Amino acid sequence: MTNFQTSAAGKIILFGEHAVVYGVPAIAIPISSLRAYATIRKTDKPLKIIAEDLRNQDIVLTVDTQNQDNPLTQMVNSVLDHFNLACPQIEITVKSDIPIASGLGSGAAVSAAVGKAIVHALGRAISTEDLNQLVFEVEKVHHGTPSGIDNTVVVYERPVYFVKDKEIRFLNIKSPFHIVVADTGKTALTHEAVGDVRRLYESDQNSVQSIFGNIERIVQDVITCMDTGDISQMGKLMNENHTYLQQLTVSSPELDSLVDAARQAGALGAKLSGGGRGGNMIALVDESSVSRVTSALKETGATRVFDSIVK
Numbered sequence: 524m525t526n527f528q529t530s531a532a533g534k535i536i537l538f539g540e541h542a543v544v545y546g547v548p549a550i551a552i553p554i555s556s557l558r559a560y561a562t563i564r565k566t567d568k569p570l571k572i573i574a575e576d577l578r579n580q581d582i583v584l585t586v587d588t589q590n591q592d593n594p595l596t597q598m599v600n601s602v603l604d605h606f607n608l609a610c611p612q613i614e615i616t617v618k619s620d621i622p623i624a625s626g627l628g629s630g631a632a633v634s635a636a637v638g639k640a641i642v643h644a645l646g647r648a649i650s651t652e653d654l655n656q657l658v659f660e661v662e663k664v665h666h667g668t669p670s671g672i673d674n675t676v677v678v679y680e681r682p683v684y685f686v687k688d689k690e691i692r693f694l695n696i697k698s699p700f701h702i703v704v705a706d707t708g709k710t711a712l713t714h715e716a717v718g719d720v721r722r723l724y725e726s727d728q729n730s731v732q733s734i735f736g737n738i739e740r741i742v743q744d745v746i747t748c749m750d751t752g753d754i755s756q757m758g759k760l761m762n763e764n765h766t767y768l769q770q771l772t773v774s775s776p777e778l779d780s781l782v783d784a785a786r787q788a789g790a791l792g793a794k795l796s797g798g799g800r801g802g803n804m805i806a807l808v809d810e811s812s813v814s815r816v817t818s819a820l821k822e823t824g825a826t827r828v829f830d831s832i833v834k
């Protein structure tokens with residue numbers, strides 16, 4: 524076997540994060556230009572995983588009992604268990620363009636790429652559905668109560684209308700639109716933000732339920748906007764969704780100032796995306812405003828800005 528490379532895309536949640544954990548629908552898209560890669564090379568030694576650019580440090584792992592709590596080795600072990608096969612003698616090198624802990628699906632994408640690599644090394648094939656389930660199991664260990672949206676959009680690499688524990692609905696975007704994505708440069712742990720929303724929910728169920736109800740209505744309205752191509756209304760809904768995320772306490776001063784900067788530079792709407800508290804925000808823009816919004820976000824301190832056409 525010569526070297527073989529697999530990959531998986533990053534993702535952006537457009538609407539409905541956090542509420543999705545409680546059964547509210549959410550909309551997410553893959554970002555195919557941002558990817559995690561796993562390259563396999565045959566060796567004559569026990570499996571080794573080299574992940575040099577994750578968590579800013581070199582990680583060299585072997586699949587043994589000492590590494591049971593690492594998501595990479597867990598992914599390998601889940602695939603081996605799935606096929607009931609022994610570990611192949613290979614080296615897997617993991618690389619990723621997706622910043623970690625930034626709401627862009629790095630964890631799920633790395634797991635998916637590693638999963639596909641092991642499947643290939645075993646000479647087997649796996650259905651997308653099964654791979655999705657295996658990545659979800661790994662997400663559960665590391666994120667507590669994930670809704671499953673990250674693994675779903677990353678593994679299927681298609682825009683989704685996602686409702687927890689329900690059949691996946693893929694979206695056909697009839698009128699493509701542009702988004703600009705900007706990174707605060709601050710990492711944040713999704714499970715902490717999810718835990719804080721849980722505590723808020725437990726302390727004041729009525730208020731938080733009403734926020735979730737509003738987010739649900741926003742997501743349904745966005746689907747209508749997508750069908751009719753009403754991008755300017757979608758922008759207003761994006762602004763509204765951001766307000767509810769602020770009320771859920773998952774925004775941050777950095778996210779808020781990027782959101783404000785994007786709006787002032789002419790974005791149709793802007794909001795945080797993903798777990799929040801740091802990580803990335805998104806702005807919905809007309810094609811003609813992409814460069815103005817991009818410059819404004821950089822001037823306001825974004826560490827990385829890119830744009831993407833949602834189609």
Ligand code: PMV
Nearest residue numbers: 540541626669670713797798
């Ligand atoms: O992984 P992130 O940071 O993109 O956030 C996931 C989205 C949440 O709704 C906050 C959590 C979840 O499991 O759906």
